[in-house]
Amino acid sequence: MAAKRKAKAAAKKAAKRAVKKVAARKPVARKAAARRAAPAKKAVAKRAPARKVAAKKPAAKKPPARKPAGKKIVGKIQIFGPVKSRARRTYWAVQELGLPHERVELDMAAGAHKRPDYLAINPNAKVPAMKHGDLTLFESMAINLYLAKLKGGPLAPQGPKEEARTLQWTLWGVAEVEPLLMTIGYNRMFLSEAERKEDRAQDAERKLPGPLGVLDKVLGEKPWLVGGRFTIADLNLASIVSFAKLLKLDLSRWPHVADWLDRCIARPGAKVG
Numbered sequence: 540m541a542a543k544r545k546a547k548a549a550a551k552k553a554a555k556r557a558v559k560k561v562a563a564r565k566p567v568a569r570k571a572a573a574r575r576a577a578p579a580k581k582a583v584a585k586r587a588p589a590r591k592v593a594a595k596k597p598a599a600k601k602p603p604a605r606k607p608a609g610k611k612i613v614g615k616i617q618i619f620g621p622v623k624s625r626a627r628r629t630y631w632a633v634q635e636l637g638l639p640h641e642r643v644e645l646d647m648a649a650g651a652h653k654r655p656d657y658l659a660i661n662p663n664a665k666v667p668a669m670k671h672g673d674l675t676l677f678e679s680m681a682i683n684l685y686l687a688k689l690k691g692g693p694l695a696p697q698g699p700k701e702e703a704r705t706l707q708w709t710l711w712g713v714a715e716v717e718p719l720l721m722t723i724g725y726n727r728m729f730l731s732e733a734e735r736k737e738d739r740a741q742d743a744e745r746k747l748p749g750p751l752g753v754l755d756k757v758l759g760e761k762p763w764l765v766g767g768r769f770t771i772a773d774l775n776l777a778s779i780v781s782f783a784k785l786l787k788l789d790l791s792r793w794p795h796v797a798d799w800l801d802r803c804i805a806r807p808g809a810k811v812g
């Protein structure tokens with residue numbers, strides 16, 4: 540029995556020692572865990588500033604404010620004509636192209652476009668006209684095509700095929716659409732009541748579905764006239780077709796034309812004031 544008690548007491552002691560050992564190991568385990576955690580903390584501490592630097596980098600590399608792509612222009616560009624005239628389409632072009640320019644808003648009511656200094660620039664006594672270095676130009680569309688080519692970039696035609704298509708739509712607008720809209724405009728708006736002839740306006744309005752139907756079909760197949768992007772061809776033609784809005788003509792019969800026109804004139808560059 541005594542031997543049994545002795546053995547029991549020895550077992551108890553051994554168990555106590557074992558508990559002590561574990562207890563003693565706990566702080567060690569805690570320390571080890573702390574040590575294991577420490578490098579992690581250090582790594583976090585190390586990574587943190589690295590992350591800060593990484594976050595700063597893109598800010599330092601921030602791209603400059605988006606400028607329209609294209610060549611740098613040398614020499615002063617002057618555009619002659621009031622905003623409420625065909626000069627508006629040229630102001631639209633220079634704004635779209637991001638070209639620095641000077642506006643010379645002639646007082647046409649006072650006959651500024653008939654004075655010798657202006658006639659030296661445009662002998663037709665009409666606006667717009669443009670001066671760039673030793674080049675003087677009249678005809679709004681010629682001016683716009685020159686400016687687009689001068690600047691280059693996405694608004695300008697890329698290659699002979701795009702150039703031909705740009706000319707096609709620009710000349711077509713001037714020849715097929717503008718005279719009809721002008722006839723309506725003169726006979727319903729610009730001429731004095733006594734001079735207006737409503738039958739002329741109606742005749743022009745009857746002819747309008749011809750060209751606008753052609754344009755509607757084309758724009759039903761693609762969003763823009765040339766090269767799948769907004770170009771000077773869209774700007775030139777939209778500047779003509781938008782005259783229909785001023786005349787309050789209903790374009791809903793040509794939904795693709797109406798949609799395209801809205802997209803063109805909603806562009807920030809089209810806001811000429």
Ligand SMILES: N[C@@H](CCC(=O)N[C@@H](CS)C(=O)NCC(=O)O)C(=O)O
Pocket residue numbers: 624625626647652664665666667677678679680
């Ligand atoms: N085809 C010319 C037409 C120019 C034109 O007729 N402009 C009008 C103003 S929109 C003008 O200057 N008219 C002279 C006048 O009213 O005396 C162009 O597109 O530049």
